[in-house]
Amino acid sequence: MLQESDAEEIFSAGISIDSEDFLHLIWTTDDGQTAYSVIESNQLRIDKDNAKWLHPVNKQHGALIISPSQSWAGDICRSPSGDIWLTWTTTVDNSQEMAVYLGSLINGKWQSFALDRQKKLYPPSMAISHDGVFFNLACGDTNGITHILHGRFSELSTTREWDLQQSHSGNRPALVELNGDYLAVHESGDSLKYTLLDPEAKRQQSHPLTDLDSRMVWDTMHSPQIVIDQYGVPWMFFINSTRQHIFYSRWLGTRWSPILNGLWLTQNTARFESNQLDIDWLGVESGLGSDNSNIGITIGNRHHSLKTRFDLLSVPALKSNVGNKILFLDLKEIQHIDGITLKVNTVRKAADPVITGGKPGDFDSQGVSKVAVHKQNGVYRAWYTGMHREPGSEWPKSGPIPYVRVGYAESPDGIHFKKKPLGLSPFGSNNNTNIVAGLPATPIFRPIVPSGMHIDATDPDPNRRYKLLTWTGGRPARTSENSALDDEQTWTLWTSADGLSWKEASKGGIRFPGGMPASFSPQSMFQDLNELDPAKKYKAYGFIGLNNDRRGAGYGYSHDSIEWTADPRNPIFGAAARATPVVRGGKVQQIHDASVFKYHQYYLALYQYQRGGDDMAVELAMSRDGENFIYVQPGSEVIRRGDAGEWDCDMIGPSVPLIDEDEIKVYYSGYRFSETDLIEGEHACGLATLRLDGFTHVRLEDGRSEGIVTTIPIDRADAADLLVNAFCTEESRIEVELVDPKTGKPVPHFTRMDCTMIKSDSLAHRVAWGERNLADIPGDSFQIRFYLTGGESSPELYSFEFK
Numbered sequence: 001m002l003q004e005s006d007a008e009e010i011f012s013a014g015i016s017i018d019s020e021d022f023l024h025l026i027w028t029t030d031d032g033q034t035a036y037s038v039i040e041s042n043q044l045r046i047d048k049d050n051a052k053w054l055h056p057v058n059k060q061h062g063a064l065i066i067s068p069s070q071s072w073a074g075d076i077c078r079s080p081s082g083d084i085w086l087t088w089t090t091t092v093d094n095s096q097e098m099a100v101y102l103g104s105l106i107n108g109k110w111q112s113f114a115l116d117r118q119k120k121l122y123p124p125s126m127a128i129s130h131d132g133v134f135f136n137l138a139c140g141d142t143n144g145i146t147h148i149l150h151g152r153f154s155e156l157s158t159t160r161e162w163d164l165q166q167s168h169s170g171n172r173p174a175l176v177e178l179n180g181d182y183l184a185v186h187e188s189g190d191s192l193k194y195t196l197l198d199p200e201a202k203r204q205q206s207h208p209l210t211d212l213d214s215r216m217v218w219d220t221m222h223s224p225q226i227v228i229d230q231y232g233v234p235w236m237f238f239i240n241s242t243r244q245h246i247f248y249s250r251w252l253g254t255r256w257s258p259i260l261n262g263l264w265l266t267q268n269t270a271r272f273e274s275n276q277l278d279i280d281w282l283g284v285e286s287g288l289g290s291d292n293s294n295i296g297i298t299i300g301n302r303h304h305s306l307k308t309r310f311d312l313l314s315v316p317a318l319k320s321n322v323g324n325k326i327l328f329l330d331l332k333e334i335q336h337i338d339g340i341t342l343k344v345n346t347v348r349k350a351a352d353p354v355i356t357g358g359k360p361g362d363f364d365s366q367g368v369s370k371v372a373v374h375k376q377n378g379v380y381r382a383w384y385t386g387m388h389r390e391p392g393s394e395w396p397k398s399g400p401i402p403y404v405r406v407g408y409a410e411s412p413d414g415i416h417f418k419k420k421p422l423g424l425s426p427f428g429s430n431n432n433t434n435i436v437a438g439l440p441a442t443p444i445f446r447p448i449v450p451s452g453m454h455i456d457a458t459d460p461d462p463n464r465r466y467k468l469l470t471w472t473g474g475r476p477a478r479t480s481e482n483s484a485l486d487d488e489q490t491w492t493l494w495t496s497a498d499g500l501s502w503k504e505a506s507k508g509g510i511r512f513p514g515g516m517p518a519s520f521s522p523q524s525m526f527q528d529l530n531e532l533d534p535a536k537k538y539k540a541y542g543f544i545g546l547n548n549d550r551r552g553a554g555y556g557y558s559h560d561s562i563e564w565t566a567d568p569r570n571p572i573f574g575a576a577a578r579a580t581p582v583v584r585g586g587k588v589q590q591i592h593d594a595s596v597f598k599y600h601q602y603y604l605a606l607y608q609y610q611r612g613g614d615d616m617a618v619e620l621a622m623s624r625d626g627e628n629f630i631y632v633q634p635g636s637e638v639i640r641r642g643d644a645g646e647w648d649c650d651m652i653g654p655s656v657p658l659i660d661e662d663e664i665k666v667y668y669s670g671y672r673f674s675e676t677d678l679i680e681g682e683h684a685c686g687l688a689t690l691r692l693d694g695f696t697h698v699r700l701e702d703g704r705s706e707g708i709v710t711t712i713p714i715d716r717a718d719a720a721d722l723l724v725n726a727f728c729t730e731e732s733r734i735e736v737e738l739v740d741p742k743t744g745k746p747v748p749h750f751t752r753m754d755c756t757m758i759k760s761d762s763l764a765h766r767v768a769w770g771e772r773n774l775a776d777i778p779g780d781s782f783q784i785r786f787y788l789t790g791g792e793s794s795p796e797l798y799s800f801e802f803k
Contacts, residue, residue, distance in 0.1 A: 006164045009029065010029060011027075011028050012072060012073045012123070013026065013283070014075060014076040015029035015283065015285060016043060016076045016084055016285065017224075017285070017287065018078060018082050018084050019078075019082025021496060022038045022040060022041065023039050023041045023044065024036070024037075024056070025037050025076075026066070026076050026088070027073055028071060028073040030405065031069065031071070032070045033065065033067065033071065034065075034066045034067045034071040034072070034266045035063040035064060035655065036063060036066050036086060037054060037055065037056065037062070037063035037064070037067050038054050038055075038056045039051055039052065048498045048532075053311070056110070057109070066103065067088060067090045070091035070094075071089065071090040071101060072088060072089050072122070072123045073086075073088050073216060074086070074087035074088050074092075074123030074124045074126070074139075075123070077126045077127070077128050077217055079128045079132045079245075080130060080132040083106075083132075085104045085126065087100070087103075087104075087105070087125075087126050087137065087319060088101050088123055089101070089121055089139075089656045092117055096119045096120055097117050097118065097119050097465070098118065098119070098705065099114055099115075099116075099117040100114075100115045100117065100139065100275060101114055102126075102137075102156065103117060110481040112374060113127070113157075115137070116149065116162045118141070118722055120140045120141045120142040120596065121140075121141050121147070121164075122139055122140045122141065122142075122171065124137040124138060125137070125174055125175040126175060127177045128177065128184055129177050129180070130154070130177060131178075133154075135150075135152075135550075136148065136150050136175060136177065137149040138167070138175045138186075138197075138571050139151075139164065140170060140171035140172050140173060140186065141378055142462055144169055144171050144188075145166055145168075145169060146166075146168050146169070146171065146173050146184065146186055147165060148164065149162060149164045149165070159227055159435055162579065163381075166203075167195070167197065167204045168184075168195050168203065168206045169188060169193075170184075170186030170193055170195070170206060171190050172186060172187050172222070172224070173186035173224075174186070174226040174236065174278060178196075178251075181196060181197060181739055182197040183195075183226070183251060183491075185209065185224040186224065187222055187224070187225060190219065190220040190221060190222075191208070191209070191210045191211050191216070191219075191535070191584070192209045192210045192221050192238055193207060193208055193243055194206065195207070196234075198234070205586070209479070210238075210259065213258075213259045214257075215578070215634060216240065216247075218581060219241075219242035219243060219427075219582075220240070220241040220242050221238050221240050221241070222239055223238060223239045224236055224237070225237050225282060225284045226284075227284050227285060227295060229286055229293070229295065229315045230287075230543065231315075232291050233252075233335055233712070234251040235248065235249075235250050235251075235284075236249050236256070237262070237297065238282070239279050239282050240647040242552045242582055243582055244265070244277065244279060245264045245278065245279070246263045246282060246297065247259050247260065247261055247262055247266070248260055248262050248578075249515055250338045250585070252335065252336055253336035253338065253710075254338045254339075255337065255443055256334070257330075258330075258342060258632075258633060260330060260630045261578070261631060262297070262313075262628075262630075264574075264577075265308075265309055265672060266343075266514060266568065266569045268514055268709075269643065270551060271547050272547045273547070273584075274628060275571065275574060276574075277301045277304060277305055278301055279300070279301065280302045280303060281299065281300050281302065282297070283297070283298040283299075284297055288312060289312055290409075294314055294315060295312070295315060295317050296310065296312055296313075297310070297312075298310045304384070314625075315332070315717070316332045316624070317391040317712075318333055318711065318712060318713070318715065318803045319717045320322075320714055320715070320716055320718070320774060321718060322330070322717075322719050323802070323803075324601075324719070324801065325600045325693070325799055325800070325801040325802075326711075326799060326800055326801070327599075327600070327602060327693055327696065327798070327799045328696050328797070328799070329602060329695070329696055330622060330630055333712055334709060334711060335712045336708070336710040337698075337707070338699065338707055338708045339700055339701050339707030339708065340698050340701065340708065340788065341701045342696060342697075342698055343610070343633070343636075343696060343698070343699055344619075344620055344632055344636035344656075345638070345690060345695060345696060346636075346638060346639075347638060347639050347640075347688030347689060348689050349686060349688040350687045351689065352591075352647075353670065354411075354416070354417050354420075354488070354685055354686060354687045355368050355371060355382060355384055355409055355685040356684045357386070357682075358386065360432075361430075362386070362388070362427070362433075363386050363405050363407065363428075363433060363435055364384075364385075364388065364405075364407055365386075365387075365388055365389075366386075366388055366678075366680060367386075367680065367683035367684060368385065368387070368407070368683065368684055368685050369385055369653060369671075369683045369684075369685065370384060370450055370451045370523075370653065370669055371383070371384040371387045371450070371451060371543045371655055371668075371669065372451045372452070373414070373658050373665065374455060374499075377463075378412075379410055379411070379412065380410065380413070380414040380417070380658075381409075381410055381751065382409040382411070382417055382685075383406055383408055383450035383499065384407055384409070384450060384800075385406060385447055385450060386405055387402055387403070387680060388405070388427075395679075396679060403441045403442065403652045404441065404442055404443075404448060405425075405427075405435050405439070405441045405448075406435065407419060407433075407435055407436070407706045408422060408435075408436050408437045409432045409434065414658070414687070415494070415687060416456055418433040419604070421433065422433050422436065422437070422500060422536065423772075424436065424501060433783035436500050436501070436522055438494065438496070438501055438502030438503055438504075439470075439502045440565055444679075446473075446519075446521070448468075448470055449470075449521060449522065450468065451524065451654075452469060452522050452523045452525050452540070452542065452595075452656075453466065453467070453499070454483040454524075454525045454527070454627040455468060455499075456527055456561075460774060463495060463503075464495040465496070466495060466496040466497070466498070466499045467495055467561055468493075468494045468525075468771065469493060469522040469561075470492045470494065470522075470524055471489065471490070471491055471519065471520060472489070472490045472492070473489055473519060474489070474490055474529070475488050475489070475490065476488060476489075476490045485794040486511040486512055487511070487512045487515070488509040488510065488511045488512065488516075488777075489509065489510055489512070489516065489519075490508075490509055490510075491508055491509060491510045491522065491540075491556075491564055492504060492508070493505045493508060493561055493562050505562070506562045508562035508563045509564065510556050510564035511564070511566065513566070513568045513569070514568030514569065514570060514703075515772060517545060517547070517554075517570070518545040518546065518548070519544065519545035520543070520545075520554055520556070520566060520570075521542050522540040522542040522556070523542035523594065523595055524540065524541050524542065524594075525539070525540040525541075525561070526538070526597065530598075534559055535558075535628075536558075536559075537557075537558065537559050537711070538557065539555065539557055539596070539626055540556045540564065541553065541594050541605070543593050544570060544571050545625075546586070550586030550587075550590065551591060551596035551610065552570070552573055552574050552587070552590070552591050553591050553592070553593065554571045554572055554573070555567045555570065555627060557669065561759070562779060567627065571591065572627065572628070572629060573594050574591060575589055575590045577631065578609065578631050578634055579637070580634070587613075588610070588612035588613075589611060589612070589647050590609075590610045591608065591609065592610045593653055594607040594608070594621075594655060595607075595654040595655055597639060597656045601624070602622055602628045603624070603629070604695065605620060605622065605623070606638060606657070606666075607621055608653065609634075609650070612796060614651050614671065614681070616651040616701065617637045617639070617641060617652055618637060618638050618639040618653075618654045618668070619632075619637060620633070620636070620638050620695060620696070629740075632695075632696065638666075638695070639652045639654070639666065639668050640652075644674075647672055647682065648668075648670025648684075649673065649674070650670035650672050650673045650681065651673070652668055652669070652671075653668060653669030653670075653671070654668060655667050655668055657690075659692075662692050662763055663691060663692060664688060664690040664694060664695075665688075666683070666690060667686070667687055668686050669683055669686075670684055670686045671683045691725075691727075691798065692725065692798075693725050693799040694732065696798075697727075697797055698796075699788070699795065699797070700788055700790050700795070704790070705789065706785070706787065706788065706789050707711075707788045708785060709785070709788070709797065710783055710784070710785045711783050711784045712783070713741040713781045714781060714783060714784065716774075716777060716781055716782065717780070717802070719802030720775040720803070721766055721767070721773050721776050721802070721803040722736070722766075722773070722774055722784070723764040723800065724765040724767055724786075724797070724799075724800050725762070725763050725764065725796075725797075725799040725800070725801070726758055726761075726762070726796060726798060728758055728759050728761065728795040729791060729793055729795075730791070731793070732759070732788075732789060732790050732792075732793060732794060733758060733789050733795065734765075734786055734787065734789075735752045735786075735789070736755050736758075736767045736784060736785070736787075737750065737751050737752040737784075737785040737787065738782045738783065738785070739783040739784075739785050740779065740782065741781050741782065741783055747777060747778070747782060749769060749776075750770055750777065752785075752787055754770055754772075755767065755768070774784070
């Protein structure tokens with residue numbers, strides 16, 4: 001508590017941490033009083049209930065009143081020396097004029113400095129130069145103009161006259177210093193723009209930021225904030241009120257990275273008509289966590305609820321460990337780009353389906369879908385759902401409900417599949433079908449999903465190596481310690497020794513601490529060998545029917561693959577962050593199915609984006625922890641629908657890809673509704689392929705003949721070789737240079753000129769600098785700089801790996 005008695009509601013606040021690990025807080029109450037207090041961070045960690053906020057000067061319980069009334073807290077910044085500086089404004093004599101102040105503890109004494117005064121100013125943002133000598137202030141006004149002021153701290157106690165100069169259009173700027181210049185992000189109407197500030201120039205040119213993302217052209221954005229990570233890269237965060245989410249982007253030297261979706265406040269209504277609260281305020285701070293490398297983000301709602309949320313956003317670190325492979329997904333391993341763009345790759349599809357429906361009377365006569373393919377001992381083994389509709393049935397209008405069953409097929413090459421008679425499960429008069437044994441037949445509206453099958457090689461019981469989850473809506477027929485606390489649905493675990501004969505292992509449950517949706521059907525499951533939390537050893541993802549009209553995709557976790565807990569933030573794949581435009585009522589612009597899988601250290605997702613009705617395409621998402629997913633280049637289809645009239649022209653359903661030596665096989669479900677009036681349409685299983693690591697690549701921007709990509713600093717480890725997955729024609733090339741992070745200059749003998757050019761197509765180009773390799777690098781860290789030079793076409797860089 002800041003005060004023993006009831007305090008006024010806080011209107012505006014800011015925090016920072018000094019070099020002695022004290023947390024500094026400046027805040028303004030609703031009655032206009034601005035105050036300043038500190039607290040020992042360690043006390044908050046150990047005993048937050050008894051931790052006391054202290055007066056910053058005398059360190060007694062209490063606060064320093066900076067301004068008793070008609071004031072507004074601005075920014076709070078830590079200088080390179082660890083000193084804390086604060087800014088605020090006060091109203092001058094009840095007029096429209098606002099006075100701008102700067103203050104700090106100097107030699108143990110509080111000192112404040114009045115700078116300029118002008119009409120209708122908002123509180124200033126502040127940035128301090130990397131050497132601690134200069135400060136820069138930027139304040140917006142009610143007319144939408146930003147004013148800047150630049151000076152030396154040593155001049156504050158002199159007679160210099162301070163003058164805020166009009167700089168550029170925009171309001172509520174966030175400010176950061178970049179090698180002597182300043183970068184500002186500010187509100188411009190409902191969008192955000194950025195400006196590179198030159199303290200010597202009178203007028204500055206602003207550039208679009210959020211309007212470059214097609215999702216956000218009609219959205220309302222506000223409250224930008226910027227922090228610097230340990231590599232000197234600015235991260236900019238802002239509130240998107242339309243989508244009720246935080247979004248963020250990183251400054252990569254010449255442009256902003258693609259805008260990424262971030263946090264939200266979950267509050268599910270009783271019937272899941274809505275899942276989120278408005279975000280009224282945002283706080284961001286860098287240098288948090290055990291290694292001081294994370295970014296702390298706090299968001300809150302002050303109008304409908306006092307709900308808040310705090311999360312740590314991990315800033316990736318790189319080491320040249322053998323086997324470490326880096327893909328270009330969210331570009332967080334990249335520090336600088338110039339003339340380079342990120343592209344999501346579209347698969348190459350086989351013209352015809354690889355598995356089709358059977359003849360009339362077969363269990364799969366109505367079509368096949370939801371395929372899973374695994375390669376074992378050189379054989380491609382496929383499990384799929386086959387649908388059967390009784391003759392004359394026109395369900396849901398009339399007649400029996402269609403049912404689906406799991407069938408089995410094999411192929412020697414992954415392309416030409418044959419349904420293999422098993423003789424395990426009869427259907428009609430056929431006693432030698434390819435239906436697997438033990439799994440249930442399920443109705444069309446609650447289909448079994450074999451694409452979620454997991455082969456658990458680490459399970460000590462060979463009879464449990466194959467695992468599959470099915471969903472039913474009722475409570476599980478057992479009592480658990482949490483059953484009285486949370487709503488539950490039944491998730492049944494089926495196991496098998498060979499994938500052909502299955503048994504019901506346990507009828508467990510999934511509990512919903514965040515509220516229970518209408519349905520949650522698991523579509524992918526795996527054991528996460530990198531997960532440190534034993535409660536989350538197994539992860540499952542899939543379709544969530546929020547209610548009859550709204551869809552999403554969610555996540556659940558388990559310690560034993562039997563008893564599950566749904567993430568209370570579900571749906572973690574929500575339409576609010578992806579849809580264009582945002583449609584809160586459902587049925588159109590939604591997320592539908594999602595198949596999630598591990599690919600090296602990344603969690604990748606192929607998710608269905610539903611524009612409307614049966615119009616669904618598959619796009620790409622990624623995560624670094626399996627829980628917080630970002631959409632990669634929304635609008636870029638990984639699997640495109642076929643042309644009009646083709647067998648997969650209307651809808652694509654994702655499955656978990658098969659990593660098959662030097663390529664990725666993406667098996668999928670394709671649908672055509674235009675040739676039938678039946679609700680399920682015509683459907684079959686198709687094959688598409690990508691090159692290894694080929695989900696995305698970086699290439700030259702249109703109109704550029706050369707571009708540069710530079711990584712964040714890499715800690716030197718045990719790797720001796722650098723391998724690059726890249727495609728070049730004879731006219732294009734890639735050259736690789738190593739850079740010293742301390743100086744920014746090329747490492748001698750590892751320059752661009754020393755490098756053997758990459759001028760061909762290979763999944764594993766070995767980078768060489770004469771006779772030298774990574775084992776010969778001096779120093780304990782380095783950066784990799786890729787030079788891409790185009791000819792008739794651009795080179796394509798997919799990944800790099802340490803060996």
